[in-house]
Amino acid sequence: VPAQIVVLGGGVGGTLAANLLSRGLGREATVTVVDPIGLHVYQPGFIQVALGSTDAHHLMREERSLLRGDIELAIDAATSIDPRRGEVRLRHGDRLPFDAVIVATGARLAPELVPGLASGAEEFYSLEGALRLRERLRSFDGGRVLIGVAGIPYKCPPAPVEFSLLLDDALRHRGTRHRSEITLLSPIGRALTIQPASDLVEPILRRRGIEVTTFFNVVSVDPGCGTVESLEGERREFDLLILVPPHRGQDLVETSGLGATGSWIATDRATLQHPEHRNVFAIGDATDLPISKSGSTAHFEAPVVASRIASLVRGTAPRAMYGGRVMCFLETGHGRATALRFDYDHPPRPPAPGRRWHAAKRIFDRLYWATVPTGRISERLQEVT
Amino acid sequence: MALIGAVREAPVGATIEVLSSDPGSQSDIPAWVAKAGMSMELVSEEDGYRRFVVRKSR
Numbered sequence: 001v002p003a004q005i006v007v008l009g010g011g012v013g014g015t016l017a018a019n020l021l022s023r024g025l026g027r028e029a030t031v032t033v034v035d036p037i038g039l040h041v042y043q044p045g046f047i048q049v050a051l052g053s054t055d056a057h058h059l060m061r062e063e064r065s066l067l068r069g070d071i072e073l074a075i076d077a078a079t080s081i082d083p084r085r086g087e088v089r090l091r092h093g094d095r096l097p098f099d100a101v102i103v104a105t106g107a108r109l110a111p112e113l114v115p116g117l118a119s120g121a122e123e124f125y126s127l128e129g130a131l132r133l134r135e136r137l138r139s140f141d142g143g144r145v146l147i148g149v150a151g152i153p154y155k156c157p158p159a160p161v162e163f164s165l166l167l168d169d170a171l172r173h174r175g176t177r178h179r180s181e182i183t184l185l186s187p188i189g190r191a192l193t194i195q196p197a198s199d200l201v202e203p204i205l206r207r208r209g210i211e212v213t214t215f216f217n218v219v220s221v222d223p224g225c226g227t228v229e230s231l232e233g234e235r236r237e238f239d240l241l242i243l244v245p246p247h248r249g250q251d252l253v254e255t256s257g258l259g260a261t262g263s264w265i266a267t268d269r270a271t272l273q274h275p276e277h278r279n280v281f282a283i284g285d286a287t288d289l290p291i292s293k294s295g296s297t298a299h300f301e302a303p304v305v306a307s308r309i310a311s312l313v314r315g316t317a318p319r320a321m322y323g324g325r326v327m328c329f330l331e332t333g334h335g336r337a338t339a340l341r342f343d344y345d346h347p348p349r350p351p352a353p354g355r356r357w358h359a360a361k362r363i364f365d366r367l368y369w370a371t372v373p374t375g376r377i378s379e380r381l382q383e384v385t
Numbered sequence: 386m387a388l389i390g391a392v393r394e395a396p397v398g399a400t401i402e403v404l405s406s407d408p409g410s411q412s413d414i415p416a417w418v419a420k421a422g423m424s425m426e427l428v429s430e431e432d433g434y435r436r437f438v439v440r441k442s443r
Contacts, residue, residue, distance in 0.1 A: 152390035188386050189413040215420045217389050231393060232421040233443075261394065290387055 003029040003313040006088050006098040008078045008252075010035035010063040013283030013298030013305075014104035016375050020306035022068045029313055031070075032096060034088070036077040038063050041127065042368055044156070044295065047163055049130040050137070051170050056127055066373045078105070081256040083277035100279050100309045103258070103265050107155060107247040107285040107293060114150045114246060120223030121243040124163065125155065136240065137170070142179025143239030146228060149187045150218040151246025155285060155293040158330045158340070160184060160244060161191050161201055165333040168208045182209070185216035185228075185236070197330070197340055200350050204332055218243055247293070249286055264288035269344070270321040272305050279312075281305045291344075292326045300325040303375060329361040337361050386413055388439065392423065395441050400426060406434040414439075 003025070007018045010033050022031045040063045048054040064073055076090040081101060088096045109125055111118045122136055123129040147164050164184045171177040184191065184205065191205060191212050192198040205212055217231040221241065228243075229235045249263030258274055260266045266275055267287040274280035283305055284298030291297060300322070307320035324344030330353075331337045337357035342348040351357070364371075391401045405411055414437050418425045427438035 151393070152386065187389060189416050190409075193386070193409070195409045215417050217393065219393070231389070232417075261391070 002027060003099040004097055005029050005031045005100050005102070005309060005313075006096050007031065007033045007102045007104060008081075008088065009033075009102075009104035009106055009284075009286070010038070010040055010066075010073075011104060011106050011284060011298065012295040012372055013302045014102065015040065015063065015066050015372055016299060016302035017102050017104065017283060017306045018071050019066075019068050019373050020303060020375065021309060022071050024306060024310050025313060030072065032072040032074060033063070033067060034074045034076055034078050034090065034096070035063050036075070038073065038075040040066055040372070042365075043125075045365065046124045046127060046130040047159065047166065049127065050124040050133040050163075051166055052134055052137070056131060059127070061369055066369070068373075078252050079255070080252065081258065081280065083256075083258075083274070083280050086279060098279070100281060100312055102281045102283060102305055102309070103253065103286050104283040104298065105250045105252060105286045108250055108263075109245045110151070110248045111245040113248075114218060114220060114243075116221030116223050117150055117218075117243060117245060120221035120226075120228075121150075121241040123243060123245050124159075125245055133242065137167075140176065140240060142171075142176045143181075144237060145180055145182045145240045145242065146185055146236055146238040147182070147242045148185030148216060148218050148228070149244045151244070152187055152217070153290075153293055154244045154247050156328070157193055157292055157294075158197070158201075158328060160186075161205070162331050163242065164205065164210050165201075165208060166331055168210060169333040181211070183211045183213055183236070185213050185218065185230075187215070187217045189214050194340065194342070194348060196348055197350055200338060200353075201330070201332065204353070208333065247285075249288075253286065260288040262288075269324070271308065271318070272301055272322050273308070281309065291324055292328065294326060294328055296325075296327045299371075299375065300327075329357060329364070331358065331361065386410060386417065388414055388437070389417065392421070392439065392441050397441050397443060400438055400440045403437045403439065404431070404434050405437065411435050 042059040045059040122133040190198040253259040254263045265282045267282040283301045285293040304320040304322045308318040311318035332353040336353040338350045338353040340348040424440045424442045429436045
């Protein structure tokens with residue numbers, strides 16, 4: 001009897017893990033991917049949509065087209081996981097038995113947690129938010145722009161810095177920069193969490209005339225008065241407010257009793273297994289690990305989970321461990337970028353921003369659809385980086 | 386900084402314990418606690434990490 005493996009979520013981690021398991025185990029397992037919309041969305045492109053440098057249709061593919069033919073795809077949402085019975089329940093009534101389940105359900109945006117956020121602030125963390133912001137920016141004729149964060153943790157920690165720098169570029173290009181003030185409201189004591197990365201970007205922000213306000217954690221927005229208030233007790237006025245909405249894990253995690261605070265799934269940092277239920281694995285944004293929530297995290301976690309599940313199926317000792325590897329590009333504007341590569345034990349040493357990294361990011365954007373099903377980074381990209 | 390997320394969620398009066406081995410966070414935590422008007426109840430040096438206990442005082 002083939003082992004039954006259920007993968008919840010068709011994002012970066014779920015798609016790659018499912019394909020690796022299907023290829024590696026062949027007839028020894030059946031692999032089923034459950035995804036609520038059946039569309040795979042390249043989220044790093046949202047920022048480019050907001051700034052008008054790419055179109056939304058480039059960011060979507062049908063999940064089916066990214067999965068191996070022998071993988072089952074259920075367009076449905078999981079409503080609960082029962083690790084003891086080895087069963088997932090779906091919204092449309094089906095029950096899927098499993099020997100191992102991978103929770104790769106990502107993060108949910110929770111704007112409702114901050115009063116005034118939904119009506120008073122723009123965001124680029126959803127496709128509709130990015131499209132809305134693009135329209136706002138088309139008619140923006142200068143003013144006070146605040147860019148900040150309304151909850152920790154959030155996906156892609158450098159995104160607010162990156163957005164500030166790219167917005168500076170865009171406003172200069174449109175001739176409205178001299179009528180605008182751009183302020184980055186950082187939730188922590190510097191521009192970025194990781195010190196070497198922060199040391200790199202702070203002088204760039206200064207040179208571009210972007211003010212950095214530290215320790216500003218947004219707690220409420222007053223859309224009528226055009227003000228935003230912080231947990232630290234400060235208030236700022238704005239003409240255009242762009243905030244990263246609060247993030248939460250999926251309710252499924254909470255209702256199944258697998259959660260830590262905020263509905264993030266409790267996850268072992270090395271084995272990526274639930275501490276109590278060894279048949280439950282987690283990948284990507286859904287975990288409670290205190291590391292970057294990013295596509296690359298999921299990309300590097302997926303092979304570890306696939307390898308451990310293959311060992312479970314074959315009754316061999318699992319050896320693969322996740323070492324905390326993350327890689328992200330950081331666009332700094334003017335056609336330049338840098339790259340942050342780090343793991344649990346090695347902080348990043350980002351290179352000076354240059355055109356080469358910007359080119360690498362562009363290539364990665366285009367090759368993403370070939371990378372996500374197989375996990376292989378193309379030779380062309382390896383040459384550049 | 387996970388502490389900020391935890392303080393956000395907690396009711397006024399709650400205490401939150403943070404264990405940190407990251408040098409950046411070890412300087413950020415006291416700075417944030419002072420800036421946000423919270424109170425630092427305890428700082429202790431442990432084997433390889435530092436323990437902070439913070440009270441959400443407002």
